[in-house]
Amino acid sequence: MRIKAIQGIKDSEKIRLKFMLNNMNENKVFLNASLNFKKRKEKEEFLRNLQKRYTNYRLAWSNNLKTSIKEKLFGYKFEKKKLMPLCIDIEIAALCDLVCPFCFRQHIITPDKIMDEKLFYRIIDQCSELGVPSIKLNWRGEPLLHPKLPEFISYAKKKGILEVIMNTNAVTLNTKLAKKIIKSGLDLLIYSFDGGDKKTYEKMRIGRFKKNSFENVYKNIVNFKKVKKQTGSKFPLTKIQMILTKENSKIKNNFFKLFKNIVDDISVKAYTERGGKLVDIDEKILKKIKRKFGNKNDYKNFNHWKDIKDNIYISNKRLQCEQIFQRMLISYNGQVSMCCYDWGNMHPIGYLDKEAFLNNKKDYLEVEKKIKLGKKGFTKYMDGAIMPQTSFEIPKKVETLYQIWNGKILNDVRKKHIEKKINDVEICKKCAFKETYEWIKLDKI
Numbered sequence: 001m002r003i004k005a006i007q008g009i010k011d012s013e014k015i016r017l018k019f020m021l022n023n024m025n026e027n028k029v030f031l032n033a034s035l036n037f038k039k040r041k042e043k044e045e046f047l048r049n050l051q052k053r054y055t056n057y058r059l060a061w062s063n064n065l066k067t068s069i070k071e072k073l074f075g076y077k078f079e080k081k082k083l084m085p086l087c088i089d090i091e092i093a094a095l096c097d098l099v100c101p102f103c104f105r106q107h108i109i110t111p112d113k114i115m116d117e118k119l120f121y122r123i124i125d126q127c128s129e130l131g132v133p134s135i136k137l138n139w140r141g142e143p144l145l146h147p148k149l150p151e152f153i154s155y156a157k158k159k160g161i162l163e164v165i166m167n168t169n170a171v172t173l174n175t176k177l178a179k180k181i182i183k184s185g186l187d188l189l190i191y192s193f194d195g196g197d198k199k200t201y202e203k204m205r206i207g208r209f210k211k212n213s214f215e216n217v218y219k220n221i222v223n224f225k226k227v228k229k230q231t232g233s234k235f236p237l238t239k240i241q242m243i244l245t246k247e248n249s250k251i252k253n254n255f256f257k258l259f260k261n262i263v264d265d266i267s268v269k270a271y272t273e274r275g276g277k278l279v280d281i282d283e284k285i286l287k288k289i290k291r292k293f294g295n296k297n298d299y300k301n302f303n304h305w306k307d308i309k310d311n312i313y314i315s316n317k318r319l320q321c322e323q324i325f326q327r328m329l330i331s332y333n334g335q336v337s338m339c340c341y342d343w344g345n346m347h348p349i350g351y352l353d354k355e356a357f358l359n360n361k362k363d364y365l366e367v368e369k370k371i372k373l374g375k376k377g378f379t380k381y382m383d384g385a386i387m388p389q390t391s392f393e394i395p396k397k398v399e400t401l402y403q404i405w406n407g408k409i410l411n412d413v414r415k416k417h418i419e420k421k422i423n424d425v426e427i428c429k430k431c432a433f434k435e436t437y438e439w440i441k442l443d444k445i
Contacts, residue, residue, distance in 0.1 A: 028157035028185030091139035111363035128159040153184035196254025344388020350404030351395035
């Protein structure tokens with residue numbers, strides 16, 4: 001299948017698409033299934049179907065939103081169309097061994113817990129039944145801290161999950177664990193590494209319980225490539241990304257030099273400082289905006305953000321969000337959220353497990369208490385964190401992923417987005433996801 005012939009795929013995604021299609025014969029889903037095939041033609045047909053399925057999955061990432069808006073798909077129409085989640089984010093570990101200054105964990109309390117393995121297997125079983133093509137083993141924590149990580153990946157691949165993705169800080173990615181992860185069949189490994197040298201990295205990536213070392217993490221990433229070569233495996237595809245801030249922007253080129261021969265793909269994403277409503281900024285700027293848009297606009301309710309060069313962007317137009325048509329997120333205890341920006345799980349849309357949720361409030365309060373007492377790993381960088389404003393109510397009933405995905409809560413949100421009444425949704429009107437706004441650079445006004 002020629003990549004150039006595939007329309008609708010962003011250039012940044014073509015590396016991943018090409019890799020997956022060209023190496024589908026080494027995907028664990030294919031290898032596991034091919035054991036049952038006796039004829040060559042059966043294997044070839046199955047392989048072609050997997051390639052087609054993966055291509056359709058990547059295309060749907062942008063097309064599902066367009067189709068839903070155009071055809072006004074929500075409620076029974078959405079369910080009838082059989083648009084299943086493209087990716088399920090599973091928080092196998094809610095704890096992290098770093099305290100990065102720019103991370104949300106320094107502002108809002110999150111639990112230090114890992115997912116029960118029985119719950120994980122039940123989630124994967126449901127994903128498999130729905131035909132979910134992709135899972136991501138992250139949300140608010142570091143997945144390497146779960147002792148069952150390799151087993152979790154293996155199980156997902158056995159159940160037919162086409163692409164298993166994981167983000168990691170690579171702090172504990174030693175040789176032993178690297179071998180297990182490669183053997184498990186992980187498809188995409190994304191490193192988070194902020195800084196092109198020791199000084200900037202260790203300023204951005206601070207150890208929570210013990211000092212974090214630039215040399216150690218860099219060694220782990222280099223070593224992973226060596227281990228993968230030794231095993232003869234092409235999987236996982238490796239990608240490294242850096243959040244571009246004022247602190248590390250000057251050494252961006254160093255970052256590329258460090259990893260250009262170590263990983264398959266390198267990405268730099270700009271950190272953006274969301275300022276919220278325009279009432280937060282200078283009166284002179286407000287007057288300038290007012291002259292541009294006139295009194296008919298409630299310009300003080302415009303949103304704005306700043307880039308690392310302090311350029312200001314403003315917006316009075318919301319865009320429909322792709323998240324609610326593509327994915328769901330499952331916390332360590334089975335609580336389901338519709339958005340990765342719901343850090344405190346303040347807007348649950350369903351529950352997969354009642355027993356696991358019973359201790360939810362306790363889990364948050366434990367962290368809050370440790371912060372107040374100044375326990376190791378809960379000092380200095382976390383003492384400004386606040387409790388999320390949620391009810392912590394025990395669910396009245398447990399539902400399946402299918403029921404939650406096609407349920408009233410999520411479909412009501414889809415309806416609001418399609419009808420451009422986005423600000424009527426509590427979590428959406430305060431959204432920090434800048435891709436859901438139409439921005440105008442201030443100097444163009």
